[in-house]
Amino acid sequence: MSGPDSQAQSPLFLPLVLVGGILFGFGLGYSHMARPEVVLDFLQFSDFGLLFVMFGAAIVTGLAFGLIPRLRTSAPLTGQEYTRRLKSFDKNVLVGGAIFGVGWGLSGICPGAAYASLGIGNITILWALVGMFAGAYLQGVWRSSNYSNN
Amino acid sequence: MVTELIDPSVYEALFPEGITRYAVGGLFVGLGAAVIYFGTGIIAGASTFLESTLSYVSDQSRFQRYRYDRDWRIVFTVGIIIGAAIYGVFWQGELWTTDVQPARLLLGGLLVGIGTRIGKGCTSGHGVCGVGSASKTSIVGVMTFLIVAIGTAQLVMALGVKP
Numbered sequence: 001m002s003g004p005d006s007q008a009q010s011p012l013f014l015p016l017v018l019v020g021g022i023l024f025g026f027g028l029g030y031s032h033m034a035r036p037e038v039v040l041d042f043l044q045f046s047d048f049g050l051l052f053v054m055f056g057a058a059i060v061t062g063l064a065f066g067l068i069p070r071l072r073t074s075a076p077l078t079g080q081e082y083t084r085r086l087k088s089f090d091k092n093v094l095v096g097g098a099i100f101g102v103g104w105g106l107s108g109i110c111p112g113a114a115y116a117s118l119g120i121g122n123i124t125i126l127w128a129l130v131g132m133f134a135g136a137y138l139q140g141v142w143r144s145s146n147y148s149n150n
Numbered sequence: 151m152v153t154e155l156i157d158p159s160v161y162e163a164l165f166p167e168g169i170t171r172y173a174v175g176g177l178f179v180g181l182g183a184a185v186i187y188f189g190t191g192i193i194a195g196a197s198t199f200l201e202s203t204l205s206y207v208s209d210q211s212r213f214q215r216y217r218y219d220r221d222w223r224i225v226f227t228v229g230i231i232i233g234a235a236i237y238g239v240f241w242q243g244e245l246w247t248t249d250v251q252p253a254r255l256l257l258g259g260l261l262v263g264i265g266t267r268i269g270k271g272c273t274s275g276h277g278v279c280g281v282g283s284a285s286k287t288s289i290v291g292v293m294t295f296l297i298v299a300i301g302t303a304q305l306v307m308a309l310g311v312k313p
Contacts, residue, residue: 002308004223005225007190008295010275011175011284012189013189013190013222013223014221014222014225016185016190016219017186017189017190017192017194017222017225017226017229018188018225018226018228018229018232019183019185019229020183020186020189020194020226020229020309021182021186021187021225021226021227021228021230021232021233022182022184022229022230022232022233022236023178023179023181023182023185023233024178024181024182024183024194024226024229024230024233024236024274025173025182025229025230025231025232025233025235025236025237026178026182026234026236026237026286027175027176027177027178027179027180027181027182027233027234027235028179028230028233029175029234029235029236029237029242030171030174030175030177030178030233030241031171031172031174031175031176031179032167032171032172032175033175034234035207035246035248036248036250036255037248037249037250037313040175040250042225042302043176043227043299043300043302043303043304044178044253044303044307045300045304046166046306047164047165047166047167047249048164048165049165049167049168049169049171049172050172051170051172051294052169052172052173052176053172053173053175053176054176054273054278054281054292055176055214055245055281056172056173056175056179056180056205056275057176057177057179057180057183057274057277057278058180058277058278058279058282059180059282059283060176060177060179060181060183060184060282061183061184061187061278061281061283062251062281062282062283062284063178063184064180064183064184064187064188064282064309065187065193065282065283067183068188073223073247074187074189074191075155075189075190075192076188076189076261077189077190077231078189078190078191080190080192080193081191082187082191083193083261084193084283084284084285085193085195085279085280085282085283085285085288086261086272086283086285086287087271087280087285087287087288088287089260089287091285092268092269092270093216093270093290093291094269094290094294094295095230095268095289096155096265096267096268096269096270096291097265097269097276097290097292097294097295097298098264098265098294098295099261099264099265099268099269099296100261100262100265100266100269100272100298100299101265101288101293101294101295101296101297101298101299101301101305102258102261102263102265102299102302103258103259103261103262103263103265104299104302105258105275105298105299105300105302105303105304105306106254106257106258106261106302106306106307107250107254107255107259107262107300108156108250108258108303109255109256109258109259109262110228110262110266110272110273110274111196111197111198111199111200111262111266111272111274112195112272112273112274113273114259115196115199115227115230115231116225116230116231116232116233116234117233117248118231118240118303119230119231119233119234119235119236119237119238120234120235120237120238120245120246121238121242121244121245121247122245122246122247122248123244123247124247124248124250124252124255124307125248125253125255127255127259128198128255128256128258128259128262129259130256130259130261131255131256131257131258131259131260131262131263132197132200132262132263133200133203133204133262133263134259134260134261135259135260135261135262135263135264135265135267136200136201136204136263136264136267137195137208137263138260138264139210139212139263139264139267139268140204140208140210140212140213140241140267141210141212142195143212143268144210144211144212144213
């Protein structure tokens with residue numbers, strides 16, 4: 001997604017990423033997505049508010065991805081061209097999505113919300129973070145040895 | 151607006167906490183991704199951080215492909231923690247911890263770590279940025295994990311697992 005030089009492009013690169021992360025994390029806190037109970041309430045049909053979080057955020061990114069490329073041709077801090085997030089489809093999207101779905105339904109927590117959960121004081125979420133790193137490690141070791149060119 | 155369109159008791163059943171916190175929070179999540187996109191052209195999801203950070207400690211090719219991304223991804227994650235902490239200090243006013251039991255968090259987290267990386271994205275990568283890109287792959291990814299997660303959570307509830 002970004003080249004080897006991206007971090008050297010501008011002294012404002014990392015500060016801007018930090019500001020973006022703060023807004024992102026504030027939103028996860030404010031929307032209560034950092035609380036697994038609230039996500040489980042959605043999945044168990046007792047509070048459908050999560051839909052407004054995900055689709056509300058997607059509307060904002062949709063506007064940004066649609067409008068910003070019309071204003072400029074490349075990003076000011078990296079010189080990178082503006083693109084959209086279009087990943088190729090294969091069965092991994094279904095298999096991985098299903099595994100993620102079981103984990104999300106079991107725990108009520110996803111990666112971004114888990115980081116945000118630390119910020120609201122939820123030290124217990126470290127169990128989930130340890131699990132996520134272990135899971136990412138296991139699939140990485142397995143896929144590094146099975147698909148060396150992927 | 152929504153409250154005028156549907157019966158108040160139905161609204162109360164669907165959204166017992168109202169929708170303001172969810173909609174406002176969602177706007178901030180999208181705004182954070184949009185700010186990074188405007189400045190850098192990068193479309194940031196949250197789950198790649200797991201693999202990019204592992205590149206510091208593992209030479210596996212799967213992690214090393216993210217080595218040029220790993221520094222800014224740590225900054226992004228630190229930002230997420232700080233942003234949530236700002237909410238925690240000024241709105242929540244106290245430390246909050248989950249009652250969901252550690253075994254569920256650990257096992258669920260393990261599957262989230264495996265699944266998001268194999269499935270090319272998580273709730274932010276596919277759900278927010280991919281859907282915002284009108285990506286068919288992401289829309290299928292979101293439908294998949296949403297349906298499976300609902301089925302799993304309903305099963306957990308039916309089995310009486312609490313909290």
